[in-house]
Amino acid sequence: MTKRAFNFNAGPAALPLEVLQQAQEQFVDYNGAGMSIMEMSHRSALYEQVNNEAQSLLRELFGIPSNYHVLLLQGGASTQFASVPMNLLHAGQTGAYVMTGSWADKAIKEAKLFGETAIVATSESDKFNRIPDLSSIQLPDNAAYLHITSNETIEGTQFTSYPDTGNVPLVADMSSDILCRPVDVSKFGLIYAGAQKNLGPSGVTIVIVRDDLAANSPKTIPTMLRYDTHVKNDSLYNTPPSFSVYMANLVLKWLKGKGGVAAVEQYNRDKTKLIYDTIDNSGGFYRGFAQPESRSIMNITFRIHSEELEKLFVKESEAEGFVGLKGHRSVGGLRASTYNAVPLESCQALAQFMSEFQKRHG
Template sequence: MTRKLNFYAGPSVLPLEVFEEIQKNMVEYGDSGLSLIETSHRSATYDEVHMGAISLIRELFAVPDNYKVLLLGGGATLQFGMIPMNFLPKDGHCDFVVSGSWSKKAYDDAKKIGSVNVLFDGKSEGYVSLPDAGDVKPSDGSSYVYITSNETIGGVQWKDWPDTGDVPLFCDMSSDIMSHPVPVEKFGLIYAGAQKNLGPAGVTIVIVRDDILERCADGLPAYLDYRTHANKDSLYNTPPVFPIWAMKLVLERMKRIGGIEAMAKHNRDKASLVYDVIDGSDGFYRCPVDERYRSEMNVVFRLPSEDLEKAFVAEATSKGMMGLKGHRSVGGCRASLYNSMTVEGAGELAEFMKGFMKEKR
């Protein structure tokens, strides 16, 4: 098999060695006589995987002791409603930074639960920039401030974090979690779907501070109450066993190659390769995003015409570079460079971009 380069926005590329480890142990996990995906989630065999994954998240992401790490189903999208159901009082409100399509979806769901105040909305400019972190201040009486760390469609990424004081900061980190160090202690709650940087789709990480859990609303269905999962180590019901196992393997590899500091350099190097071509193209390639907030995970760019963009995507696909078409809502092109994309892969894209420009200019 000749593996193609996966630039899709998700599910993302995963390390080949992780696939090989899964292949080796899929039918029989270790010498257990069973596949892990048919083994009881109450067994010692699975417990080692489950608690091992949580332990690695704590270690690699430097999660303080006063935070719980939860592994939930439902995708990150479930968190759009679950957060306000737990933390948005009927007589209160929360604050939102609407920085792109994903924060807009979360905002729309939160409005169905309660009152939402918008601190910033980038729609009028096409979601190509962010507010200065120092300008994001919670409104009086706010229950929490909600941001999205990286917008996969628009290609904007926070480079610094707002200081919201006593009002907890909540963040959707689905598309850049563990791509660089984060001061977890600045946040009341962080969540992320695993399928961009950490594993296959099916498991969502929630990192929530203990005192935030005390604010959960009463009377919710059991699964929708964060305390249910915190009290049961995310084993209240059958967890998404396979995605958790795969994520654990990804995390083990991350630890072997130097942890998040090494991953941050890896991601900067990849993004620089592509952005350098864009910036050195004299306008043939154009990134619409404010340079201060360009994403290292999702590099969005335009060519001089839509016809050239179609030709670019078609030719790249024929050369085994998949997923470079921009999201249907914005058009253009997009290269997603998540954790497991190699520097060599990003370099191959950069060289293709140079050759395409030379040919078509």
Template sequence: MKRALNFNAGPAALPESALAKAEKEMMNYQGSGMAVMELSHRSKEFEEINERTKNLLRNLLTIPDEYEILFLQGGASLQFSMVPMNLLEEGSIASYVLTGTWSEKALKEAQKVGNAVIAASSKNANYRFIPSSSEIDIPAESSYLHITTNNTIYGTQWHSIPENLPVSLVADMSSDILSRPLNLSAYGLIYAGAQKNLGPSGVTVVIIHKDLLNRSRPGLPSMLDYRVHADSQSLYNTPPTLSIYFLMLVLQWAEELGGVKQLEQLNKQKAALLYDAVDSSGGFYTGHAEEKSRSLMNVTFTLNNEDLTSAFLHEAEESGFIGLAGHRSVGGCRASIYNAVPLENVEKLSDFMNVFRSKN
């Protein structure tokens, strides 16, 4: 079967080996006579999946024991509310660095919960860059600083995070988790929707320092309280069992590939191919992000006019490339090259860009 050259921003490409294994096990998981989505979440089989998935993630990202790993629902968008509900202490402030649409939405939800302010922003430059640490102003009364480590719409990424902060650092890593090694000790909490680098949509990973679990406001609804999910091993209610199973398969694939350092190397190779096609085009393609802030996950670029853009996208689709249209906030084109996008597919896109330029 011919597979699409998938550059969708999310839900995004999954490793073919993970899909093949899921297909093989679809009707009969581990001799149970049932598909994974038919298993009870209280069954021995699913409890093993849940535990195996946590252990794989802990090993791949070198997550210290003092951090809890939670598998939740509601996407990163629910975390926009859960973070301030659990971490924004009475009388304190939540500080947010605005680097794109998703950080704007996170701030908006936090302001419904309590006092949330902008600590830095690149909005006036149409989010072409990541603010430097020296530009971040954190009020003394802050409970935490929130950043979005990769900005899918604008194609920017934090390549060095603020360090030695007087407050906990909270990060939305939905679109670049597992793409490079992390120093987990620099973060108080990380959250990530799975549908870009970790698996299919439906499960959200939260990694939280155990000390922060005690900050939750009294009287929170149980489903919105991190402590409830930590105490129940993410099994307080019926979890998204199929999504967690696929997360396990993707993590197994990453482990077999060589881990996060190998993924980082491949991601750098893929990004270099496309940025070279942009930079060597003599202005035919123009990158949206400033060079020092360029994302390794989402390569955004424009062409000289709408007619050329339409022709590019039309010819690309006819050649098998999917998901290359840019977001309306930026226009132009966007190639999302998450972990599971094969290097050979990116090579084909780079060749296509060069050929299209030479013809036009």
């Protein structure tokens, strides 16, 4: 068995070893079909079973109510930045957004192409190192929806609770923290997530949309970008990203085998605590970027007092088998992404490496 890297990539990211091994076993011959799942018609009974199973597992694990559709689409969350306003932002309405950092910013820029937008809360004054307080949020009278980014991968911040928006649909980009903890899906009108951080490889995007919102897709927008198109065709309107859906299905089975989302949340908190404790107990050698009450359990962002030492940290960590610890180019610093599939052992190894690095260079 080749040695596995300590993979802290932000996405595409670590996948469970058991899932990769299962996919390897089935790669050439899926379920006795004499061909790979990648070679199979998406209209075949075998593939339809995978498509249906992925949707029902997601429903079960995430507690998705019956009045929501689960869609398995292409185009990543970046396409959803445009699809949401195209489908939900009607004439005379305003798309309300919470500005929490890099990904929220991209969603807002896309929405502006389709209609009126309003930023109703922001943490820009603190360089997005916290989630803004939404307890007394004021939405425009004509708000079509309130859009939030539940976890900012680049800044390492995460919502700990979600706002009550009354009759205004709450929309969330959960690309980097879907299934990392239980969520009350009924609070949301729509949730979307690219799979390549917590659900599988890149290529498939999950959309969980309430029936009434999907039914109102305007007929004037492109067929492929209308939610009702995919609802009516059970995500099989055109050729789906079949291998990515198959892999996501295996990850969902793996997650169920781990005891489900609540068990995985505890595991995630145990993992990230190792690294946050190392930062907090370093006497200022390491400095967390996100304010403690907004810290993400998926992306840990931190700095060292000099950029030279940060570069050395990346170089020395890579020599020890760590991958992906360099911070995003837009904010710099260091980042460890600890998604569901990152094992506890990797986090233990990182915490130990950080302590040793401090001893050498502190």
